[in-house]
Amino acid sequence: MSDTKMIEEDKQAVYSGDHCLSCTSCMANCPVMAASLEYRGPKLVAPAHGRMHFSQDDYEDSLDFCSNCKSCDRACPSGVAVSTLNMLMRGEYYRHHPHSKRDDMLAHGERMAKLVSAIPFGSTFANLGTKVGGALGVLSAMGIAGQRSMPSYASKTFYRQFKDIKQPKSDKKVLFYPGCSINYNEPHIGIAFVKVMNHNGYEVLVDEGMNCCGSPLVVTGYLDEAKEHADNNVSRILKWKEQGIPVVVCCTSCSLMLRAEYAELFGEQRMEDAAENIYDAFEFLEELMSKGELKTDFKRVDKKLIYHVPCHLKTQGIGTPAVSVLKQVPGVEVELADAGCCGISGNYGFKKEKYDISMKIGEKLFERIKESTADDVICDCPTCRMQIKHGTQTDPCHPIEILEEAYR
Structure with a gap:
């Protein structure tokens, strides 16, 4: 790897902690800190320890609380890659400490899915197995939140x-x-x-x-x-x-x-x-729309939509392009939920010990959706949709499904 060309040092996340001003903006905007007194905050976990550039065997006890939602990154006035420093610290920790079987399963969803899809009727047996395992408390015993339903496998990929x-x-x-x-x-x-x-x-x-x-x-x-x-x-x-x-x-x-x-x-x-x-x-x-290349032969779709913008979309800094496009469809109205992080953050909310934190973070969004008069909830992120369904008993869809309906 010595001949691998690296990006400039001042752009590498591992060095960005040196620019931390200790202003606490990351802490003020951290949804996990707001939901749990146990988390000592992204500033302490990432920049403070990151300044040592991982040269010492020293880890902050609350390292596991970061959900990687990246709210801290967006809040930092100095451009510190706070959440990425957390992930680098976590990776370094697990180079020297064993993983749990639960974490191994949550991290390797693709591995399990490939096995399921390779077996005749594999999805049927796997879906039944997770339901039975959940009901019997097997998943809970492994450290997975028993209140949650595991994602179902499709019969055909x-x-x-x-x-x-x-x-x-x-x-x-x-x-x-x-x-x-x-x-x-x-x-x-x-x-x-x-x-x-x-x-x-x-x-x-x-x-x-x-x-x-x-x-x-x-x-x-x-x-x-x-x-x-x-x-x-x-x-x-x-x-x-x-x-x-x-x-x-x-x-x-x-x-x-x-x-x-x-x-x-x-x-x-x-x-x-x-x-x-x-x-x-x-x-x-x-981008096609801005160049006049997007087809606008939409049929009318009389729907009022409430849109939860995923944290990982906000972090990309591209605005809300789904709103811009869907507003071109006759009859479609889109309102932003504007209620912060949903709380699930990928596999974070599936962990038994993080379930209550996950649901506490999502409370504002759940209430916003329940109070809305919208016909459907839309969101681009699959785990956000799972969390919304779990917390509101609605059935969210991806915005692309609305657009496809308009083109039929």
Whole structure:
């Protein structure tokens, strides 16, 4: 790795803690601190210990409380990558300490999903198994929040369904990265994306050689394994970039990892180069709209929508492109929930000891949705949708599903 070109030192997350002013903005904006007195705060965990650049075997006891929601990063006036420093510290800790079986399972969802999809009727047995295991307290005994339902596996993955789609050939192409959730749990969202792009004259390609973005690995401390995923994915993204084919993503946590967190965590120039070829789905559609290239032959959709903006979308600094696009659909009204973090933060809220914190963080959002007169809740993030469903008994959908409905 000695010949690997790194980004400039002042842009590397590991050194950003040196710019901390101890102003406590990160602490004032941390949803976990607001929900739990046990967390001593992102400033102490990340910048304070990060200044030692991980040269000493010294770890803050509340390191495990950070959910990586990145509220602290957005609040920092000095540009300190607070949450990324937390993740680097967590990765360093687990290089010298064993993981629990629970964390191993939560971090390796892709591994389990591949096994399930390879077995005939695997999804049926797996879904039944998690329901029975939850009812009998097996999951709780492992350290998983027993109040939650585990995500269900689809009977047929997105990649398998994609092979059956008859697309029009086109010179305009995009590479769709479904991530684990769409591929294994919610393939209908990927199908909706393909239909939207086909309607706009694009042929959609996939690359089954890409793997999980690595976000679940990072937050559970499997940093070296996450680096392997980054190396593979970045190499493939760069090959598509050379062909002039953008990579488009429907999951905001995946897009954040691919376009920002790889470089922040690992500091390699090629990761920044690959990031230039990553687009959020509605970011790409909004760009088409700005150039007058987005098809506007919408049918009327009389729906009032309430939109929860995921933390990982806010962190990308691209605004709310789904709102801009959906407002072009006759009959659609979109209001922002504007109620902060939902609290689940990927696999954070699935941990038994973090469940109450997760639900406490989400209280404001739950109440906002319950009080709303909206017909549907929309959100780009799969785990946010799980949390909203759990906390409000509504059935949120991805914004791309609304757009696809308007094009029918």
